Amino acid sequence: MNNQPQFYQQTRIPSTFDRWKKNFLANRLASSALVVLLIVVFIALFAPWLAPYDPAAQFDDFTVPPAWYENGTSRYLLGTDDLGRDLFSRLVHGARLSLKLALTVVVIAAATGMLIGSITALSSRWIEQPLLRLMDLILALPSLLLAIVIVSVLGPGLPNAIYAVAIVLIPHFVLVTRNAIKNELGKEYITAIKLDGVSKFRLFTHAIFPNILPTLIVQLTLAFSTAILEIAALGFLGLGAQAPNPEWGTILSESHVYITIAPWTVALPGLAIFFTLLSINLVGDGLRDAMDLDN
Known part of the structure; x- marks a missing residue:
């Protein structure tokens, strides 16, 4: 009789987070977008140290092209605007301001929307139906148009722009939270817990x-990109951040009249908005796909 001890290979079961991470990193497009997004966040966090000049400082070099142009200079890497302000410094500080404003909007909208959505899902129909009809009414209107109307009533400025965009985003969180909870309430494990x-x-x-x-995380990323876009749109229309704040939409608003003689003053902030939104949306899509594969 063999009395030798037997050893068995222990199998490590990856956690849910590990499976999400593996699925996400397998998506090369989403992984690349995450790298771009992290670069933008890094620039925003260290803007005071990365920017060579104060974003509102004016120099005598008016409308100097970027350094790679024939008349450009290395002193101004991305050139200057019509007032002689360094565009690189303004874009770097604009990343900090735009991301901070968008984060504030998302926090307000998510906290309010998730609370209302949870109450709606767990309440009786007498409370649920009026709230749902109100959310449907808000969603029936174009989000940017509604934000413009709200800011027009409250008055232009950053605080009112934040409130307006947050109000526009709240219904999305309400419905996503409510539908996700309703979906869970119909499952057997919930019935067992209720018993x-x-x-x-x-x-x-x-x-x-x-x-x-997972559903809320995906909604947060999508709401973040929407907040950046609508804050920039309000800034471009003169209803959000006011000059000389280096918010990306405000920079576009100040420079769009010079698009024919100084196209870099319009193209560079436009590209900053484009690549930031694209990276956030791709990361959000990658997160959704990674979490769906785990189900």
């Missing part, structure tokens, strides 16, 4: 919320 007699609050925090978190 144990748990409260609605404990049911939500310990059972439902962890399972709807």
